[in-house]
Amino acid sequence: MQKIHKIASEIEKDSIISLAEKGKRLDGRGLEDFREVTIEAGVIEKAEGSAYVTLGDTKIMAGVKLEIGEPFPDTPDKGVFTVNAEFVPLASPVFEPGPPDEDAIELARVIDRGIRESEAIDLEKLCIIPGEKVWIAFIDIYILDHAGNLFDASTLGSITALLNTKMPEVKVENGEVKILDKLVSFPIRKIPVSVTFAKINDKLVVDPCIEEEHVMNARLTITMDENDNIVAMQKGGAGTLKTEDIYKAIEIAKVKTKELREKIPRGVSNG
C-alpha cells in the first residue's frame, strides 16, 4: 500500500515551482545539474563487493553477497542474481520497520532491470556445474539517508559494488565443488547508469532532491549502457509526461550517464 507522506507545505511548493520557472532550484543548482556525487568501493570487508554512494545528502550502501545454489530450470547454464532494497527506518522519518513496501519493491525492480537488460553481468561465467550448481549474487541496497533520487544513487551503488566484487575460483572434482583460495573479479561487461528527472509544473529537473520529489507531478528514470542504448525506463508519480519531455530527457540522459559513469571507481580496491 502506498505511503501517504508526500505532503509539502504550500509555501515550499510555490517557491520550488516559481524557481523552476526561472530555471533555478532551491539549492542553487541549474535544472540539469546533479548534486555532488561521491562513490566509494569496497567499504564493507565482509561483503564480496560493496559501495557507498552519496548524492548530495542522499546516502546509500550497496553490498553483494555470493552463494552457491541451483540455477533456474530454464537457464541451467546461467548464474542468478537478485536485487533487493531496504528502506531502513534510520533513513527517513516516514520509513517504518517491516517488509519492503511498494516504493522499495519498485526501486529494486528498476535497478534489477537496468542490470539485467544491459546484460551487465556475464551470467554464463557464474555457472559451475550446468543444471546443478551456479553462483547466486544477492545485491542488497540499504537506504541510509533519503534526501531524494534514490534511483540514481542505487544504480551507481549496485554497479560499483558488482565491479568491486571478488569471487573465489572453484574446481569441480567428482561432482563436488571445491572452493579455492584464489579470488577473481566478478564478470561485469557493461556499466548501466541511470538518470532520474522530476517534472515540476512543465519543467524537467535532473536529480531531484527530496523537497522537489514532494512537489513533482511525475518522475522519469532512464537507464543507458555505454553504447547509448536505453535499457530501462520507468515513469513514476501520479502526474503525466508529454512526448517532448521524454525525448528531451533522453537527450539529457545521454550526456549525464556518460559523466556519471566516469565517476565510478574501477579496478582493484581494498574490498
Added chain:
Amino acid sequence: MKFIKHEIPQKLITEDGLRTDGRRFHELRPIKLEVGILKRADGSAYIEQGRNKIMVAVYGPRELHPRHLALPDKALLRCFYRMASFSVEDRKSPAPSRREIELSKVIREALEPAIFLERFPKTAIDVFIEVLQADGGTRCASITSAALALADAGIPMRDLVSAVAVGKVDGHIVLDINDLEDKYGEGDMPTAMMPRKKEVTLIQLDGQWSIEEFKQGFELALKGCEQIYQLQREALKKRYIEIREQAAKEMGENAENT
C-alpha cells in the same frame, strides 16, 4: 508441471513479415471490451486482448478503512493487480509477488491523472484487477479495462486512459506484443496515455533500444493507444445504450402496472 505444451516457434517473425499469431508489425490483437459485467461492483469491465482475459471491478468512492489513511483534500485511489494461479503455465502462488506489487503501483499511477480525485475527499476508490489468463501485455490491458470500469462507476474523469505495449522482436518494432514475443523478444515498452490530452501516464521499458528505436516504438505505441481509445468509446456507448433501453423497458412496464 506443464501438461499443456505450447510450441516455441523457431522464428518470431516469418519471411513474409508475419508474427506468431499471423499479425503484421503494426496490428493490434483482436480486442473485446465489455462494460458493466459485474452485478455487485460500482463499475466493472472485461477485456480480452489476444488470449488475455482480465476482469476489473471498481468500488467507490466509499468510506475508507483504515480511516487514518484518508486524505483531507482528495480520494485515495487504491489499485490491486493480481494474477489468478491458473492464469500462467506454471501455477502462480496466490500470494502477491513483487511483480504484482510493482504493477499495482504503476497501474495506479497511470490511472490517477485521469480521475477527479479532489471531488471526493476522505474517501477511497478501489480498483481490483483479476488477470484470469495472461498472454503478454497484461498491465496495459488492465489499464485499458480499468479506465472503462472507472467510467462505468460514474466517477468523473478528465479523459480515458488507453494503453498498449510495443516490443522489439527479431529486430523489428511491433505493436501489442503477445506472450511469446514478450518472453523471447528483445524488448518490451508498455505505454499508457490520456488520448484526448495526449499525455503519457505510464512508460516502462526493458531490453536494449537505441534512441531511434525508442522513438519509433514510442510513436507506434501512441498510435496503438489511439486505436484502443476508439474501441473503449464504442464499448462505453454500447453500455449506455443498453442502460437506456433497459430503463425505457422498465418505464413501460411501470406504465402498464398503473
